[in-house]
Amino acid sequence: MLRFTEEHEWLKQDGDEVVVGITQYATEQLGDLVFVELPEEGRTVAKGDEVVVIESVKAASDILAPLDGQITEVNSAIVANPAMVNEDPMENGWFFRMILADPTDLDGLMDEEGYRKFVES
Amino acid sequence: MAEQLAETPLHALHVGLGARMVPFAGYDMPVQYPSGILKEHLHTRAAAGLFDVSHMGQVELWPASGDVADVARALERLVPADILSLAPGRQRYSFFTDANGGILDDLMVTNGGDHLLLVVNAARKAHDLAHLQAGLDGVEVVPLERGLIALQGSTAEAALAELNSDVRGMRFMDVRALDLGGMPAVVSRSGYTGEDGFEISLAERDTADVAQRLLGFPGVLPVGLGARDSLRLEAGLCLWGHDIDETTTPVEAALEWAIPPARRSGGDRAGGFPGAEVILGQIASGAARRRVGLLPEGRAPMREGIELFAEAEGGASAGRVTSGGFGPSLDAPLAMGYVPMELAAPGTRLYGQLRGRMLPATVTKLPFVRPGYRRK
Numbered sequence: 001m002l003r004f005t006e007e008h009e010w011l012k013q014d015g016d017e018v019v020v021g022i023t024q025y026a027t028e029q030l031g032d033l034v035f036v037e038l039p040e041e042g043r044t045v046a047k048g049d050e051v052v053v054i055e056s057v058k059a060a061s062d063i064l065a066p067l068d069g070q071i072t073e074v075n076s077a078i079v080a081n082p083a084m085v086n087e088d089p090m091e092n093g094w095f096f097r098m099i100l101a102d103p104t105d106l107d108g109l110m111d112e113e114g115y116r117k118f119v120e121s
Numbered sequence: 122m123a124e125q126l127a128e129t130p131l132h133a134l135h136v137g138l139g140a141r142m143v144p145f146a147g148y149d150m151p152v153q154y155p156s157g158i159l160k161e162h163l164h165t166r167a168a169a170g171l172f173d174v175s176h177m178g179q180v181e182l183w184p185a186s187g188d189v190a191d192v193a194r195a196l197e198r199l200v201p202a203d204i205l206s207l208a209p210g211r212q213r214y215s216f217f218t219d220a221n222g223g224i225l226d227d228l229m230v231t232n233g234g235d236h237l238l239l240v241v242n243a244a245r246k247a248h249d250l251a252h253l254q255a256g257l258d259g260v261e262v263v264p265l266e267r268g269l270i271a272l273q274g275s276t277a278e279a280a281l282a283e284l285n286s287d288v289r290g291m292r293f294m295d296v297r298a299l300d301l302g303g304m305p306a307v308v309s310r311s312g313y314t315g316e317d318g319f320e321i322s323l324a325e326r327d328t329a330d331v332a333q334r335l336l337g338f339p340g341v342l343p344v345g346l347g348a349r350d351s352l353r354l355e356a357g358l359c360l361w362g363h364d365i366d367e368t369t370t371p372v373e374a375a376l377e378w379a380i381p382p383a384r385r386s387g388g389d390r391a392g393g394f395p396g397a398e399v400i401l402g403q404i405a406s407g408a409a410r411r412r413v414g415l416l417p418e419g420r421a422p423m424r425e426g427i428e429l430f431a432e433a434e435g436g437a438s439a440g441r442v443t444s445g446g447f448g449p450s451l452d453a454p455l456a457m458g459y460v461p462m463e464l465a466a467p468g469t470r471l472y473g474q475l476r477g478r479m480l481p482a483t484v485t486k487l488p489f490v491r492p493g494y495r496r497k
Contacts, residue, residue, distance in 0.1 A: 031153060031157055031158055031347070032157045032158055032159040032160075034159075034420070034422070034447040034449075034454075035420045035421050035422060035447070035454075037421070053421075053476065055421070055422050055447070056158075057158040057159060057162075057347060057348075057351055057446060057447050057449065058152070058158065058347050058350075058446070059424075060422070060424065083159075086157075
């Protein structure tokens, strides 16, 4: 099941963890990424913390922790090849995995239909 | 209230091509097309990119006397270039200076035979017109309402030659009035990318037609302002309002190459432009700081405003990045900035403060990429 934030992140539940990345819409708005900096594995984060820095040719942006929890794994492949995020944002271009402090927090986020309406509004 | 943005003659073409439009210098301009900044940038170097630069100011200067030398002499009171020796059909880079030796704008000057033609920055059009009107005696200052297209890249000549093969006979900084498939144009062999290429001035009504014909040739892609910026940065070219402005002198900006011997101390027409004492003094005894190229280590871009330091531990600021980003052809981050003379030698290791960390960057020679200008 996919969930979405207003910051254009997607979250996909996978066992005890969620996988986090940014949406196709976000990558289209950002343009070609040339730099990605990921958090340290094991870091405890609060919702809204700046956890990832991404830079396109034109500008830098921060990616915020979508919910409270702990980072368990990061996708170092996108550090070596930031273009992967543009090419495949929903699969190979994922950013990190995290364990949520409270898995029911997911229910507060948008579902696919809700996100589609959010982007169109 | 959103300000009313002006549109260039190519506005409908941009929208039709799916460009992302952004406000720039009062115009609604394409920052990129669907192919994206990276591809647009690399394509321009590998083949040819077509840029809408119609937002820039085109101004003719006509002599009341009928003698273009009188306009040249008048303009030399505002710029430190040698305009009097500029041959008909040739173009030269210069800048308007102020009394403190600062740079009010940079510009291209063409000798059109019986008049001069200037191209100035879009954001400085109104300023420059007022400056010219106040500063030139016996000269009619005529702002032009014309389109301007830049066709840049290694195959630009082949594409433009399809419309008029005479362009093959032009060399870097030549300017000619040419017929492009029935449409009268003023074509210069110059640009703002570090590549060979042309800038094509056209009547507004003909601009979209010529642009569309050029885009129809193989290898010509539309390129937006995003790649225009990364291309000029790799070429080490200054952007007014960022790398140069009223607070930087031409010597600090490493632009003294554009001040020829005739205008320097001991020359035939030494001085006589605003701030000459400061600028010629700096040519003689040096300036305290200098614009340099910087290659950050790693992959993180150092953008405009990043503070520079001589030591990893910080301490007193050693300057600031004035333009910076990612260079697609270099496949690495790159920047320009001002540093004290003692830190300006290529190879000097500096540190940029980025997100609270000190990241090393090495002073390097400009340009970052080898220019493709057709000098002969």
